[in-house]
Amino acid sequence: MQLMNDTRLIFGESLHRLMHAYQRAMREGFRAHDIDLTVAQVRVLKCVAAADAPTVQGVAARMDSDRGQVTRAVAQLRERALVTQRDNTADRRMPLLAITSSGQARLARVIDIQAAAGRRMAGGLTDADVARFVAIADQMTDALHSDDGAVVDG
Amino acid sequence: MQLMNDTRLIFGESLHRLMHAYQRAMREGFRAHDIDLTVAQVRVLKCVAAADAPTVQGVAARMDSDRGQVTRAVAQLRERALVTQRDNTADRRMPLLAITSSGQARLARVIDIQAAAGRRMAGGLTDADVARFVAIADQMTDALHSDDGAVVDG
DNA sequence: CGCAGATCATTGACGCTGTCAATGAAATCG
């Protein structure tokens, strides 16, 4: 139990610094390769590419993000002709998004950069380590979400 | 190697969502317990409490953060009388920071809240899992840092 | 059908965080 306190207390700091370093690596990689996109725009672009019938609402849910934020990112991606939006006859409130071929090309380059960063980051780690890390991270995220409205009583 | 690509590509997304959920849990916990501090202020407060002869520069280095950002956080903590600043006779450019008893009391409450959030988050995980997670995270951060100026060549 | 409430995209406003540049004070090195 003493161990738990020690470990849990540095946890937030470790997570914060890793996130920081990762975001910075992404930003630098994007800049070095003239990818004119922010991290958030890339996340949205990925979701649009991966989803079946992507809408702002769907992307926001998948990213656990604000709808307004997704709307803005989509607007910026549309300005760059990386994403299109067309009317949804089934529900006119939710236009359907789609990635363009331009967007797919850009995304392919982004994925290369991210893979390179991932390789750099996981230099001394095995695939099993990385997989374990991701599994633990997802489990933690789920635990926090399942408890969403719960009051934290110290 | 195909596994690696799969795992590494979702890695960023997992990390992002975990960070997001964690920050949100912290913010909500602080608000619920009337801790009138931001996440960054808490991080600085912790560093000041833990360091030997804390200065803005030292805290910034430890947090891998901008000096200006630390200066602002310190200013806010000083407004709340959680941190003090006194002249450093050895080097007058770098005033020495110190946590007040008020600050220590506040920090103790924060640590309780973070421990509770950690418990919630790591519900189904063993201490060993958490320790492993932290170890991997730190190793990744170091790997990214050691390579700092390196160009990412996809 | 017609109306009330719900859901959606969009927009505006605001705060926190991170980055960069400029300034002035103080130390260091020659």
Next chain:
DNA sequence: CGATTTCATTGACAGCGTCAATGATCTGCG
């Protein structure tokens, strides 16, 4: 002593997350 460096501080700005308001559209109910 003078040039350079290091430091805290401040200002400006962008990215990101949150909240609230608006208007369009859908759904369910009488």
